[in-house]
Amino acid sequence: MEIYSKIQKQIHASNLRSSPLVIPARPFTCFLNPNDAGHYANFAIPTEPFPENWDAAIEELIAVFTAHGRTPRLEFIAACAPDLEAALHKHGFATESHTVLMVCTPQSLQPAPPIPGLTFEFLDAESVLESYREFNTIPKRAFGSDDAPEATLEEAADARARYGNMIKVLARLDGVPVSVGTLTHSFEGVTEAAGIATATPYRRRGFAGAVTGMLAARAFATGLELVFLSAGDERAGRVYARVGFETTETFQVNVSRSA
DSSP states (O other), rough: HHHHHHHHHHHHHHHHHHOOOEEEEETEEEEEEETTTOOGGGEEESSHHHOOOOOOHHHHHHHHHHHTTOEEEEEEEEGSSHHHHHHHHTEEEEEEEEEEEEEEEETTTTOOOTTEEEEEEOOTTTTTTHHHHHHHHHHHHTTTTTTTTOHHHHHHHHHHHHTEEEEEEEEEEETTTEEEEEEEBBBEEEEEOOOOOOEEEGTSSHHHHHHHHHHHHHHHHOOOEEEEEEESSSSHHHHTTTTEEEEEEEEEEEEEOOO
């Protein structure tokens, strides 16, 4: 249970540093984006201590999101708040998904098989905008539509300004951008490998595993103790398992409430 609590605290701490607008609604913290109404850009997480009865807190949470014109949505580790999902259902929320929680340590990390022609660029606040534009285009299409336009230089500049202090890696195959991933802000030795995405023509060729392994190796090289991620399905879980991520006994719950 202690490891799950540490992971939940890292999620909270990382978003405190990166979210444009943070609104406490105890025992929840709401992370909102005034400039982006996107489904995944606005959410809340529960923070300890938790109440014996969730009803009043959930109603306050709904009021905060409604006041800001955003769809109420939460992400949390099931083992940390085992009765919250059912309480949310009583207030009109629906479960979007249960994503498998996986963890990796310096001892479990495994090297990804080498891929000829694959190179990695780590991005930071000093990286050129073109690299950020290439980076942003991949998840924009992978998590949206394959025919989405390329990221603009304005979007790249915004990403560099907001997230340049996070560790990001851009993988290229023979110079062509193919896969990306990010390490979120660490907290008490823990970080998350997030936003792992591969361009559609290059999927199922080992690039996501290579990026994830590279991120974990960089995390451990800086002295961190644990990297976690949420695997969307069993196939994705097998990809991450090849580089040393192990499945836990819990999962991340993603829930939202329609208007």
